[in-house]
Amino acid sequence: MESKAPWGFEKKLEIFSDAFGFKDLPKDARRELSVSADSRYYKKSAVIFGPEEPCRYFYLVADGLVRVSITSTAGNRLTYLLAVRGEPLNLVGPFTGEARLMAAETLKETTLLLIDREAFTHFAFQHPRLITAIISKLGESLDSANSRILDMQEKNVDQRLGRILFTLYKKFGTTLKFTSTELAELAGTTTESSIRALSKLRQMGVIETGRRNITIVRPEAIEQSEGNAIWI
Amino acid sequence: MESKAPWGFEKKLEIFSDAFGFKDLPKDARRELSVSADSRYYKKSAVIFGPEEPCRYFYLVADGLVRVSITSTAGNRLTYLLAVRGEPLNLVGPFTGEARLMAAETLKETTLLLIDREAFTHFAFQHPRLITAIISKLGESLDSANSRILDMQEKNVDQRLGRILFTLYKKFGTTLKFTSTELAELAGTTTESSIRALSKLRQMGVIETGRRNITIVRPEAIEQSEGNAIWI
């Protein structure tokens, strides 16, 4: 586990050298960013930003796990992104400054790198590659969201949950530390339905389950043949 | 109806002076674009680009109506954007050049302005305002898509169709020239269910219906109180 102390220049540089959109930038540019970025420690279940909240910083996960989600007026939460080391939380906010629907909170102890939004956009405009990476990532997210809409329409809960598990498997490996409720918020269903779907997969020997713990035993059984990938 | 002849400089400039993301650019910049843009005429129901097709141009609607949609392997189509004069069809493609899931086809006779993708991105990188507009628009689309996922989960067909009708009303006015199938593809349901929902609204005196024709009589009856807007 990383310490709560502020991160030094070298450690910050290491993140940027390894992170989405930044790794391909010239070293000088990454140094520049490392200087202007502050690290901030969050304990588990801490709120990073809420919906309707104007954007002040660009956030990059340095260590830990962050859930980015939107919540409907009816109270249903849709998890949109589970961000790990090297992933940004808000690609749009820095450019507009405006509030969106999204909220971000930590699912583990987490350290973020923060860059003042104006400083970030000023930097980005000088680096077309970064802009391209941002737009490309937004495009992927859009494709992913649209695929999820189609899934809601034509796939049943079992299939949606299978897709979610496979996506998580690719991102986190065979051991998934999530509750049934968290999976439900990814699959767009209820906790009960997600438990029932997990139950079937357990009986088929595809997964093993424990409290806050799912092990993928036979990933090939839930592999998605179709294109339409989902990113989480 | 616009002619099939190529558009002259002045008419192209007029579009850019009136279009999303471009209207705030300096006049010289808009002139420059008008020179590099070609106009192209499409008849009704023509395919502009298909899925899995690499991107060669940036497209802007000069006149007409274009549907941008994705189709699942099961054959269900989800309409993602109904683009009218001044709206772009593909904000991401020009930057990545890669194929996405989307397809675009005309719903009316349509004229598009095409800009070679490299020329467009080169131009965009020189105009931060345009970049900001693009990223902002992608953010809105993402919020819209996520709202639609939540709607699929917690709203019934009647409510979803009401929201679609109200959104179309704001964009096109009281007279909507769409089939029940097209509405179904917007609301994420089947043609039959969309007809049944329309039927209820007709009986309540909210709309009047005809072949390929819906008139919104009492828009306030379907006005959405909640935030979570949808853009189409």
Added chain:
DNA sequence: CGAAAGATTGATTGCTCTCAACTTTAGTGG
């Protein structure tokens, strides 16, 4: 006038949400 597109209605089925009750596990304060 024939054919295709669009609109409509009915009947049936099944999925999944909801509500409810209960068990198990982990964590915490006395």
Added chain:
DNA sequence: CCACTAAAGTTGAGAGCAATCAATCTTTCG
């Protein structure tokens, strides 16, 4: 260290919505 409590997991029963299948009718257009 134990009792208590909250979180998480589990299962069952019931109800309702909407997809599906099927049949029919109307309108438009070549």
